[in-house]
Amino acid sequence: MRTSIATVSLSGSLTEKLTAASRAGFDGVEIFENDLLASPLAPEEIRARCADLGLSIDLYQPMRDMEAVPADVFTSNLRRARNKFELMSRLGADTVLVCSSVHPLAVDDDALAAGQLCELAGLAQEFGIRVAYEALAWGRHVSTYDHAWNIVEAADHPALGTCLDSFHILSRGSDPKGIEDIPGEKIFFLQLADAPLLAMDVLQWSRHYRCFPGQGGFDVADLVRRVLHTGYDGPLSLEVFNDVYRQAEAGPTAVDAHRSLLLLQETVGVTTPPAPVVPTGVAFAELLTPDAEPVAAMLGALGFSRTARHRSKPVDLWQQGEARVLVNTGPAGRRDGTSLAAIGLESPDPAGAALRAEALLAPVLPRRRAVADAPLDAVAAPDGTELFFCATDRTELPNWRADFEEVPHEGGSGGVREGSGGVRKESGGVRKESGGVRRGSGGVRRIDHLALVQPWHQFDEAALFHRSVLGLHAQESVDVADPYGLMRSRAVTNADGSVRIALSVGAAPTDDTVHAQHIALATDDVVTAARRFREAGGRVLPIPANYYDDLAARFEFAEGELETYRELGILYDRDAYGEFRHCYTRTVGRVFFELVQRDGGYRGYGAQNAPVRLAAQHTVTGG
Amino acid sequence: MRTSIATVSLSGSLTEKLTAASRAGFDGVEIFENDLLASPLAPEEIRARCADLGLSIDLYQPMRDMEAVPADVFTSNLRRARNKFELMSRLGADTVLVCSSVHPLAVDDDALAAGQLCELAGLAQEFGIRVAYEALAWGRHVSTYDHAWNIVEAADHPALGTCLDSFHILSRGSDPKGIEDIPGEKIFFLQLADAPLLAMDVLQWSRHYRCFPGQGGFDVADLVRRVLHTGYDGPLSLEVFNDVYRQAEAGPTAVDAHRSLLLLQETVGVTTPPAPVVPTGVAFAELLTPDAEPVAAMLGALGFSRTARHRSKPVDLWQQGEARVLVNTGPAGRRDGTSLAAIGLESPDPAGAALRAEALLAPVLPRRRAVADAPLDAVAAPDGTELFFCATDRTELPNWRADFEEVPHEGGSGGVREGSGGVRKESGGVRKESGGVRRGSGGVRRIDHLALVQPWHQFDEAALFHRSVLGLHAQESVDVADPYGLMRSRAVTNADGSVRIALSVGAAPTDDTVHAQHIALATDDVVTAARRFREAGGRVLPIPANYYDDLAARFEFAEGELETYRELGILYDRDAYGEFRHCYTRTVGRVFFELVQRDGGYRGYGAQNAPVRLAAQHTVTGG
Structure with a gap:
């Protein structure tokens, strides 16, 4: 199907908006009137620009307060409409959106509305223009799609149809089933937006909180299925008003927007892009650093060993159990300090995973940029993190490990061992112990999760x-109080929890010295792990004594247990499924580590403890 | 009355919060549990810190999910409570807030709730602690203040009282009249917060959008009057959860917060600070610039003349009609480029105005910092703009004009004339023509408004x-779409419109190269003024042709009128009262000028045209 986007959904000048829409792969645009008014380009120039960019102008919008008004107002409206139709002719736009009236003088009279819309359509027809009448959710007398359709049906003019908007329909709680009763050829346009499920004034909700399909709580796909069932063959067009997108760069927003429509088309079954290949584990995390020494000291204290070195690049592999960390000092000047730059994901079908990513507009990284010489498939996530699709244990496929050469054993608990990389049961059942780490030894078994600040x-x-x-499942978003602002956090995981990525973001651009990325390492015995780390010279993040007094009030612990946590800076949480014990290292550059012990199927990430952690990090950095 | 603030209302570490509260003049604080947990200070150290800072600890909060629960849960609750009472003893806090339960097992049984609260109060009493029970607006079974009070009354324990919270009461739409039926000695605490009137989920509203009394839409003063009527003699305490304050610096937020309580006390009649002295006009606007040349060229083209020079400082007075602009090249290194640094306000009582400002925590500027040598009263606004209280025409008072020496006439329409500075009628009535500018001459009469980006x-x-x-009236806030984000704008004015200040702010920190401050100059004939400006070499901001096509659609103009506007870059707006014609100069540093013609009592600022202006400014600056 053709895809379109309203210029109001993107930031910048009209030219920037059009360029971004074209580059992201949209077929057309809705020209929002204010964007045209503010543009120094004449309508003919805009038309030519769109043609150059391969964009059709699918809609001009909006025209307001047209119908169900007193005769003198309507006369003036027709004059205004004629002017706009002339403009649309210069622009080469053949459909105009008319929103249901909010005019203070509009009356509740469907016959009058139909009559005036019929007259308007007659005028439009002279210009070869079609009028798409839409019910605003807050329209004065017409606020539901079926009401708007009744009026269009009564007006019965070939140049008059209806425009359906998923936000206006779903925000009112209207049943979209009735859409199937509208003849497809009378649906002149379909606007799509999702929104988080907020209980708030619908006008404010609409103007500030709309988002792209799949990002909110509406069942937009169900609505689209019903519209397609009518035989509608116009574009799927996004109209999203969002305070954040207004400030974001148009380019990435347009890509995000188009991806949402590609996914929507897949969901409703009109396209079949390559299927998602869900990753089955974390092959490695890669740190970029200008100075390997502090990172090496940290990894060593955590029990990692430097087991291999890249044959041609300044990259070391550090390993413990199935946890692997690459330390890359190559492009050191590229970023400040140490950062988490790439993630290797175990994939049952690396090439297929890359095809899926490419089909959904993820930038495919040139292979020469890959850290390994093996021709790894890799794409960039929106935050710039490089994602490598790996098959560590499948010798028939290109293998990143082949580019590494073992180094002599330097001590520590690790060693070059091939991890299974396959699906592992998280709780209960038999656990495959391929990493050579004994249960309860305090060794790191694997990477529990990666936390990426967006x-x-x-x-x-x-x-x-x-x-x-990636085909991961997104969990609910949670708010976390940082001393200097609220953060939002949301985890994406695969079914068995062997891939967990925690995405977080501050409430607004802010000093992010403590909002570092981190690598959480799974152990069966965090007490032993923390103690060993400390004995090896590692420094854990100090946790305030008050925190432990509160733990004592909230939970009952075995004799001495709480004292141990207090001594070692271990935090504690519990959910309906199990328990979570964890502690943090100091930060190196923009990265820190966490040691975590999950018991009994605990599903979270210790969000309850995050404010204490954040405050402690501010204290340490003097922030 | 004593004033207090909850630590959760301020950003930063607990130490930063306490310091900010103390410096802003609060008498006490509510310690929010999470702030204590995250602090490296022991309770005894926090107690000592508060004592050093002159702060009492008026409340420890919150204790949740205590009452109306099954026996085993309550046993565990009492254990938790004992632990917290021990903590409070170390802290030296004698009142604890208990919020009505949201526990999933809580039952709708007032007798059980009363019985358990009575038992809790008994335990508290052993520690010399009082329990203040509050109805959360989203409490599971108890969500109104009268319901909470009924339970407290039934429990009938001397250590049990109620806590009233203006947000919880007013957000539910409860009638605060019933407060007067509660004995004052049973109101153990009073928490105050205002909020904008939003139709949204009350929990989200409470957690993210609370603000300080007087900043929102609740009648907090009415509620406080009723509470005082009961004989309540505890503190007025602010508890405000707000996403913005979480990111703002604690110091200014605390001052803002305390000012709101000072104003509230004045409103309810318990204090009588010096009365506001409403300014009656704008004496001058002062520009700071490292290079006077571009500013002088701009002012010259606008018809201003350099009429006087400061006797001892590098400050020029430019004048036209009653519009006066000081150009100060003194502290040039202080800021980047040209900025609007100070405003002179005509005041019927400059000393009184300064006393009022000081009583309401406005930083009083040292007199040596004043631009003039005359001992002017001046304070700093929150954005750092210096406000000078002037009496330009009253020879018995210190006069800023006395520090200036006339310079020989250099041409232009101005000249050193004493403006009346007094109250002027905005529409209708007799207009005093003291500035020597003829009607319709296109000359600038006075400063129409000043626009300050906050x-x-x-x-x-x-x-x-x-x-x-200042005793100005705040108009409604409006949203204005900038190509790169939404701005909010709100005007404050005196009754006759002779002082108008438009405050605006972006939706988030952003590149502010085009979000410059500006000086709007009133003329009776903007067409002539714009034409003269252009002929004098001035450059107006170019407005897109599409804007004029839209004007033609929306309004009917006299023959040739629209063409004139198009030629000169003049924008047009209309409201229920009259018409507005205006145009903009290019930006110099961070300042630009606007020429405005108000007719028939138009009340706005052309907000309808602001998106076009902002887009044009981005185009000019290449943003």
Whole structure:
């Protein structure tokens, strides 16, 4: 199907908006009147620009307060309409959106509305223009799609049809089933937007909180299915008013937007892009650093061993159990300090995973940029993190490990061992012990999760990306209080929890010295792990004594247990499924580590403890 | 009355919060549990810190899900409570807040709730602690203040009272009249918060959008009057959860907060600070610039003349009609480029105005910082703009004009003339023509308004400041679409419109190269003024042709009128009262000028045209 986007959904000048829409792959645009008014380009120039960019102008919008008004107002409205139709002719736009009236003088008279819309359509027809009448959710007398359709039906003019908007329909709680009763050829346009399920004034909700399909709580796909069932063959067009997108760069927003429509088309069954290939584990995390020494000291204290070195690049592999960390000092000047730059994901079908990602507009990384010489498939996530699709244990496929050469054993508990990389049961059942770490030894078994701080504007985009491109499941978003602002956090995981990525974002651009990314390492015995780390010279993040007094009030612990946690800076949480014990290292550059012990199927990430952690990090950094 | 603030209302570490509260003049604090948990200070150290800072700890909060629960849960609750009472003893806090239960097992049984609260109060009493029971607006079974009071009354324990919270009461639409039926000695605490009138989920509303009294839409003063009527003699305490304050610096937020309580006390009649002295006109606007040349060229083209020079400082007075602009090249290194640094306000009582400002916590500027040598009273607004209280025409008072020496006439329409500075009728009535500018000459008569861009965090603070300190009236806030984000704008004015200040703020910190401050100059004939400006070499902001096509659609104009506007870059708006014609100059540094013609009592500022202006400014600056 053809895809379109309203210029109001993107930031910048009209030219920037059009360019972004074209580059992201849209077929057309809705020209929002204010964007045209503010543009120095004449309508003919806009038309030519669109043609150059391969964009059709699918809609001009909006025309307001047209119908069900007193005769003198309507006369003036027709004059205004004629002027706009002339403009549309210069622009080469053949459909205009008319929103149901909110005019203070509008009356509740469907016959009058139909009559005036019929007259308007007659005028439009002279210009070869079609009028698409839409019910605003807050329209004065017409606020539901079926009411608007009744009026269009009564007016019975070939140049008059209806425009359906998923926000206006679903925000009112209207049953979209009735859409199937509208003849497809009378649905002149379909506007799509999703929104988080907020209980708030519908006008404010609409103007500030709309988002792209799949990012909110509406069943937009169900509505689209019903519209397609009518035989509608116009474009799927996004009209999204969102305060965040207004400030974000148009380019990435347009890509995000188009991805949402590609996913929607897949969901409703009109396209079949390559299927998602869900990752089955974390092959490695890669740190970029200008100075390997502090990172090496940290990894060593955590029990990792440097087991291999890249044959041609300054990259070391550190390993413990199935946890692997690459330390790359190559492009050191590229970023400040140490950062988490790439993630290797175990994939049952790396090439298929890359095809899926490419089909959903993820930037495919040139292979020469890959850290390994093996021709790994890799794409960039919205935050710039590089995702490598790996098959560590499948010798028939290109293998990143082949580019590494073992180094002599330097001590520590690790060693070059091939991890299974396959599906592992998280709780109960038999656990495959391929990493050579004994239960209860305090060794690190694998990477539990990766926590990535997202650029402010890209929180919803990041969740949709990981869900649609990687086939991960997005959990509920939670608010976390940082001393200097509220953060939002949301995890994406595969079914068995062997891939968990926690995405987080501050409430607004802010100093992010403590909002570092982190690598959480799974152990069966966090007490032993923390103690060993400390004995090896590692420094854990100090946790305030008051926190432990509160734990004592909230939970009952075995004799001495709480004292041990207090001594080692271990935090504690519990959910309906099990328990969580965890502690944090100090930060190196923009990265820190967490040691976590999950018992009994605990599903969370210790969000309850995050404010204490954040405050402690501010204290340490003096923030 | 004593004033207090909950630590959750301020950003930062607990130490930063306490310091900010103390410096702003609060008598006490509510310690929010999470702030204590995250603090590295022991309770005894927090107690000592508060004592050093002159702060009492008026409340420890919150204790949740205590009452109306099954026996085993309550046993565990009492254990938790004992632990917290021990903590409170170390802290030296004698009142604890208990919020009505949201526990999933809580039952709808007032007798059980009363019995358990009575038992809890008994335990508290052993520690010398009082329990203040509060109805959360979203409490599971108890969500109104009268219901909570009924339970407290039934429990009938001397250590059990109620806590009233203006947000919980007013957000539910409860009638606060019933408060007067509660004995004052049983109201153990009073928490105050205002909020904008939003139709949204009350929990989200409470957690993210509370604001300080006077900044929102609740009648907090009425509620406080009723509470005082009961004989309540505890503190007025602010508990405000707000996403913006969480990110703002604690110091200014605390000052803002305390100012709101000072104003509230004045409103309810328990204090009588110096009365507001409403300014009666704008004496001058002062520009700071490292390079006077571009500013001088701009002012010259606008018809201003350099009429006087400061006797001892590098400050020029430019004048036209009653519009006066000071150009100060003194502290040039202080800021980047040209900025609007100070405003002179005509005051019927400059000393009184300064006393009022000081009483409401406006920083009083040292007199040596005043631009003039005359001992002018001056304070700083929240955005740092210096406000000078002037009496330009009253020879018995210190006069800023006395520090200036006339310079020889250099041409232009101005000249050193004493403006009346007094109250002028805006529409109708006799207009005093003291500036020597003929009607319709296109000359500038006076400063119409000043537009100040506020730091992101201080929009509500700024409005409250201008309202309370200067006695100006705050108009409704409007949203304005900038190509790169939404702006909010709100005007504060005196009754006759001779002082108008438009405050605006972006939706978030953003590139502010086009979000410059500006000086709007009133003329009776903007067409002539714009034409003269252009002929004098001035450059107006170019307005897109599409804008004029739209004007033609929306309004009917006299023959040739629209063509004139198009030629000169003049924008047009109309409201229920009259018409508005205006145009903009290019930006110099961070300042631009606007020429405005108000006819027939138009009340606005052309907000309808602001998106076009902002887009044009982005186009010009290449943004």
